[in-house]
Amino acid sequence: MPSVRTRTESLVAIATGAASPDNALMNAPFRPNSPELTDAFRRRISYLRLSVTDRCDLRCVYCMAEDMTFLPRQQVLTLEELARIARVFVSLGVEKIRLTGGEPLVRKNLSWLANEISGLPGLRELALTTNGMRLATMAADLKQAGVQRLNISIDSLRAERFREITRVGDLSAVLAGLKAAQEAGFQRTKINSVILRGRNDDEVLELVDFARQQHCDISFIEEMPLGEISEHDRAAVFVSSDELRERIEEKFQLLPSTESTGGPSRYYRFADSDSRVGFISPHSHNFCASCNRVRVTVEGRLLLCLGNEDSLDLRHLMREEGADDEALRAAIIAAMQLKPERHHFDLQERPQIVRFMNMTGG
Numbered sequence: 001m002p003s004v005r006t007r008t009e010s011l012v013a014i015a016t017g018a019a020s021p022d023n024a025l026m027n028a029p030f031r032p033n034s035p036e037l038t039d040a041f042r043r044r045i046s047y048l049r050l051s052v053t054d055r056c057d058l059r060c061v062y063c064m065a066e067d068m069t070f071l072p073r074q075q076v077l078t079l080e081e082l083a084r085i086a087r088v089f090v091s092l093g094v095e096k097i098r099l100t101g102g103e104p105l106v107r108k109n110l111s112w113l114a115n116e117i118s119g120l121p122g123l124r125e126l127a128l129t130t131n132g133m134r135l136a137t138m139a140a141d142l143k144q145a146g147v148q149r150l151n152i153s154i155d156s157l158r159a160e161r162f163r164e165i166t167r168v169g170d171l172s173a174v175l176a177g178l179k180a181a182q183e184a185g186f187q188r189t190k191i192n193s194v195i196l197r198g199r200n201d202d203e204v205l206e207l208v209d210f211a212r213q214q215h216c217d218i219s220f221i222e223e224m225p226l227g228e229i230s231e232h233d234r235a236a237v238f239v240s241s242d243e244l245r246e247r248i249e250e251k252f253q254l255l256p257s258t259e260s261t262g263g264p265s266r267y268y269r270f271a272d273s274d275s276r277v278g279f280i281s282p283h284s285h286n287f288c289a290s291c292n293r294v295r296v297t298v299e300g301r302l303l304l305c306l307g308n309e310d311s312l313d314l315r316h317l318m319r320e321e322g323a324d325d326e327a328l329r330a331a332i333i334a335a336m337q338l339k340p341e342r343h344h345f346d347l348q349e350r351p352q353i354v355r356f357m358n359m360t361g362g
C-alpha cells in the first residue's frame, strides 16, 4: 500500500492540476466542482470534528498515557487557520462542526473561534465536546459565541473513582460545569461515558438515572484501541453495548428510536422521560456504512477515518504551498477518495493506530 506521504503528495498534485487521478484509489468519481463532499462509497460528508488542541487538563486512562508529550506550539494550527479550515469545509456543504481535542476549553480564546465558526452561512450546528472541568466559568461565553450543543464526558459519579479514571479530575468541578451549562441555556446536553469492566460498569444504571434527572441524553462508548496504554488490557475491560443495553433494560423500558444527531450513536428513548440513551459501538455494531464524518487534527491533518492513518496535510498546503481557498477545496474534495469503507479494530492485537484519542479529536 502506498505510504501516507505518497498518497498525500499525489492528492496535492491532483488538486493543483499537476497530476491526473490515475491510480486505482483515484478511480472513484472525482468531482472538483461539486459543492458537496462525497466519498468513493457514496457517503455524503456533512460533519467535521475539528480538534483545537491536543492538550488536556485530565489524563483519562483509556485516552492517554500518564506521561504525555504535547505538540510544540509551531506545529499547532493558529485560531485563524482553524477558522479558515472551518470556513472552507462549510463552503463544501459541511453542516455540522464539533470542536474537540484534547480538551477544547484549555485553548486560549476558544470563544473567538466559536464565534467565527457559528456565524458561517450554511452551518446548521456548532457543537463542542468537553470534560467539563472549566465549563463553570466558560459556559455562558460559549453560548454567547454560538455553540449550540455540548457533550460532557462523565465516566463515574463517585468522586474518588472519577479521579482514578481521569487520574487528576475533580467531579465537583464537572458537575458545576453541567449546572452552569444548563443555566446558560444549553439544552439536550449529552453525557458521554466510556465503560470499562471492573472499573465503572457497575455504575451504568446510576449514570442513566443521573442523565434522566438532569434532562440530558447519555451515550455509552465502547473503548477503542487508539494509542498504546499501560494501565489496563483493553480486551479484558471491554463491555459490549449489547450487554449494557440488557442491563439497562432490567430497570427501564427502552424504545428503539430512529433519531440521530448526525453522529455514530444508536439511540433509544424511555417511555417516561425526555432523555435518550445512545450506544457508540465501534466494535459490536460497526457504524461505518452511515459515516458522514471526517476529522481535522490540531496539526492540520485531515483524517478520513478514526481507524485509519490516511490523511491530507492541510497545514502544509496552507503554510508551505500557500494554497488559496480554491486549492484547499480541491485538495479536500480529492482526499474524500481516501476514506476507507470501514474501520477494523482488533482488541487482541497491538493497536494499529498509534495516535492517542487526544491527537485524533474525539
Ligand code: SAM
Binding pocket: 056, 062, 063, 100, 101, 102, 103, 104, 129, 130, 131, 151, 152, 153, 192, 193, 194, 221, 222, 223, 224, 225, 226, 357, 358, 361, 362
Ligand atoms: N476532552 C474532551 C472530553 O473528554 O470530552 C474531548 C475530547 S475526548 C478525546 C472525546 C471523547 O472521546 C470523550 O468522551 C472520551 O471519553 C472519548 N475517548 C477518549 N479515548 C477513547 C478511547 N480510547 N475509546 C473510546 N472513547 C474514547
Ligand code: SF4
Binding pocket: 056, 057, 058, 059, 060, 063, 064, 101, 102, 103, 131, 153, 357, 358
Ligand atoms: Fe482529556 Fe478528554 Fe482524553 Fe480525558 S478523554 S484525557 S478529558 S482528551
